[in-house]
Amino acid sequence: MYQETLSTRVILSNITCMRTSLKSLLNKGKGYDGLINYIIDNELEYNHYLPTPLKKLANMIGIKSEVLRKHIHHIYKDILDEDTEFYIDITEVQYRFTLRGYKNTAYFTVKSLPVKPQIGENIYVPYFSEYVGSEYFKVKDIKHYLYNNQQNISMDVEKAF
Numbered sequence: 001m002y003q004e005t006l007s008t009r010v011i012l013s014n015i016t017c018m019r020t021s022l023k024s025l026l027n028k029g030k031g032y033d034g035l036i037n038y039i040i041d042n043e044l045e046y047n048h049y050l051p052t053p054l055k056k057l058a059n060m061i062g063i064k065s066e067v068l069r070k071h072i073h074h075i076y077k078d079i080l081d082e083d084t085e086f087y088i089d090i091t092e093v094q095y096r097f098t099l100r101g102y103k104n105t106a107y108f109t110v111k112s113l114p115v116k117p118q119i120g121e122n123i124y125v126p127y128f129s130e131y132v133g134s135e136y137f138k139v140k141d142i143k144h145y146l147y148n149n150q151q152n153i154s155m156d157v158e159k160a161f
Contacts, residue, residue: 008069011076013048015039018079020149021088025078032071035061092150099125100158101132116153118142122160134159 015022022036038044038061046052058068078084095110106128117123117139129135137157145152 006073006076007048008054008072009046009048009051012046012054012072013051015072015075015079016044016046017147018088019044021086022075024086025075025084030074030078032075034063035068035071036075088146089149090146090151094150094152096152096154097125098154098156099128099132099134099137100156101128101134101137102159103133104131106132117155117157123157125157132159134161136160 016039019039022040026033026036046057054068055065058065061068063071079086093112095113095116097108097110099106099108108127119139119142121139123137123139124135125137126135136159138160139155140158141154141156143154143156145154
């Protein structure tokens with residue numbers, strides 16, 4: 001059951017992490033369309049660690065802070081309600097590599113990979129061999145991050161020889 005005592009700031013941060021998927025909640029007569037449109041149109045990424053005060057945000061949107069809080073909780077409640085047809089739509093994938101060599105560490109991003117390396121596998125990456133001091137690497141760790149409409153796959157690879 002939904003709890004009204006949840007932190008409004010953290011909820012807003014959660015909601016803005018899936019902002020492109022919020023479109024499915026529009027035009028349902030719920031009263032929060034203005035807030036959703038503001039989040040989407042302004043690509044709002046609300047950080048609950050360094051937050052914009054909710055009163056200031058309410059003024060920017062053009063509503064009272066009490067109404068903003070009510071809408072934030074209503075959206076979250078609807079997202080969590082299993083009767084609401086709400087899906088988080090992940091449409092993009094990025095692979096972020098961390099190459100740890102003998103000399104240095106390099107970072108790069110790839111938009112697609114025909115075959116995804118698995119933990120323990122060796123890979124040949126000549127792109128930054130002079131800088132990092134190696135061309136051969138072993139996949140040490142893979143992490144998946146979901147944010148908005150994107151899946152970021154972080155691959156930590158270390159020198160193999």
